[in-house]
Amino acid sequence: MLRALEIRDMLIIDRLELELRPGLNVLTGETGAGKSILLDSLGFVLGWRGRAELVRQGAEQGEVTAVFDLAPDHPARGVLEEAGLPVSDELILRRVNTRDGRKTAWVNDRRSSGEVLRALSDRLVELHGQHDDRGLLNPRGHRALLDAFAGAEGELAETRSAWSALSRAETALSEAEARLAAARAEEEFLRHAVAELDTLGPEPGEEAALDAARRRMQAAERIRDDIARAHQALEKGAEPAMGDATRWLDGVADSAEGGLEAPLAALERAMTELGEAMAGIETCLDGLSFDASALETTEERLFALRALARKHQVLPEELPSLAETLKARLDALDQGAADLAALTAARKEAARRYDQAAEALSARRRNAASALDAAVTGELAPLKMERAVFATEIGAAPDGPEGRDAVQFTTATNPGAPSGPLNRIASGGELSRFLLALKVALSERDAGVTMIFDEIDRGVGGATADAVGRRLARLAEQGQVLVVTHSPQVAALGAHHWRVEKRVADGATLSTVTPLDPTAREDEIARMLAGDTVTTEARAAARALLAG
Incomplete structure (x- = not known):
């Protein structure tokens, strides 16, 4: 679980300390307030490849520290042992980026490489969005998802x-x-x-x-x-x-x-x-x-x-x-x-x-495929995709260390329409809901991983947004989910809520993150419902959403 994120002098953030918790953590704010900067900074400390220029204007270097709590059987412990790094219940990642582009990383106060950071990242965090190439857009990952379910x-x-x-x-x-x-x-x-x-x-x-x-x-x-x-x-x-x-x-x-x-x-x-x-x-x-x-x-x-x-x-x-x-x-x-x-x-x-x-593995996959199809299909109806057909196709692949099966998720989103690969047939919003249905079906296998959903609810509203939020909340029951959202229905279902906003100080634009108490949270959801002018009706609707 991601317990804390500290950012210094990155883009428009001068200093930020974010204390995260188990369950559904919600980040809201106006477009351009800096929500994506939080994810860029988290990706930086995890070794992800992203923006080249991250250091805040006028600063000599930017720095990000992330603190994770590791369960006794957490797979990240194996990565630490293999790399010869200290292993404990607390994992501290720190990475510095200088003005001239040099990057230096530490893992539990030991110098480390970006390769080790990325290996740890694969066991610590999953990032999903409408253009999720680590989930459904990459067919090579479908077999791994089926194996996890099986x-x-x-x-x-x-x-x-x-x-x-x-x-x-x-x-x-x-x-x-x-x-x-x-x-x-x-x-x-x-x-x-x-x-x-x-x-x-x-x-x-x-x-x-x-x-x-x-x-x-x-x-x-x-x-x-x-x-x-x-x-x-x-x-x-x-x-x-x-x-x-x-x-x-x-x-x-x-x-x-x-x-x-x-x-x-x-x-x-x-x-x-x-x-x-x-x-x-x-x-x-x-x-x-x-x-x-x-x-x-x-x-x-x-x-x-x-x-x-x-x-x-x-x-x-x-x-x-x-x-x-x-x-x-x-x-x-x-x-x-x-x-x-x-x-x-x-x-x-x-x-x-x-x-x-390989035959025993293929048999396990074939037996699990129909169960996975049924589980995903059961989650699609509340997400307003009751007519969509989800199917796991298993074909032949060259022999290799992971067997001889090629796995591909296919769908037909409209009655009578031909089915095809998920990444070709589904739109961005549909792909997000397919992903969410899959993650719910796989929720028992994802314990110990912090799941981050970046505006996965974009383009949906009303009952569909509420269904998305409830499934995110169900995922969070197994551990920790961090959601960046513009949907008041999703935000209202969060266990913990932060608002990201921009301010101008001494002529410089800075981004801040504020934890919201119940009153401030009602104000924020009302703003999300009504826009700049918060009405009495918007406040009443916000209270109704928060009441569930």
């Missing part, structure tokens, strides 16, 4: 779920078919490549190891002969000479009276170092020994790895992972037929579930 929420949820599952199943099947077709196009290549890689059997790190071994063997060929000659020279020359020298010196050492001790010690050390050198050279020679065919085998393996890598345009070290990838693709090809059969079965089952859900 109470088809469960069937709709099941159909949407089944449609999502079917869409996923069809996507999975399509992607699998595409993958399988691509795999089959390269099947010959895959089988040849996998066989070739299996035959070669590349191992991780193998190419680097082979390259290092090859370089060692190539180096060994170049240096082994020189190392062997050095070993031979030491073995045949240095070692025997040093041995002979040691024996000769050792034989005369005693006669040298200690003069040969140092040379003999040095020769002993040299013999030890020479032995270590000989052992090291022998170890190196052993390491450089290899079978001549080993180099050829190593090179053949290395060159085969590199050739296969070039063929597949990868690095040699990537060959093992390439082999695994190609094997997986070949396995997928071999498994593809079985997977495709499973996905086809899943798609068939999803289609069966969708067919079942």
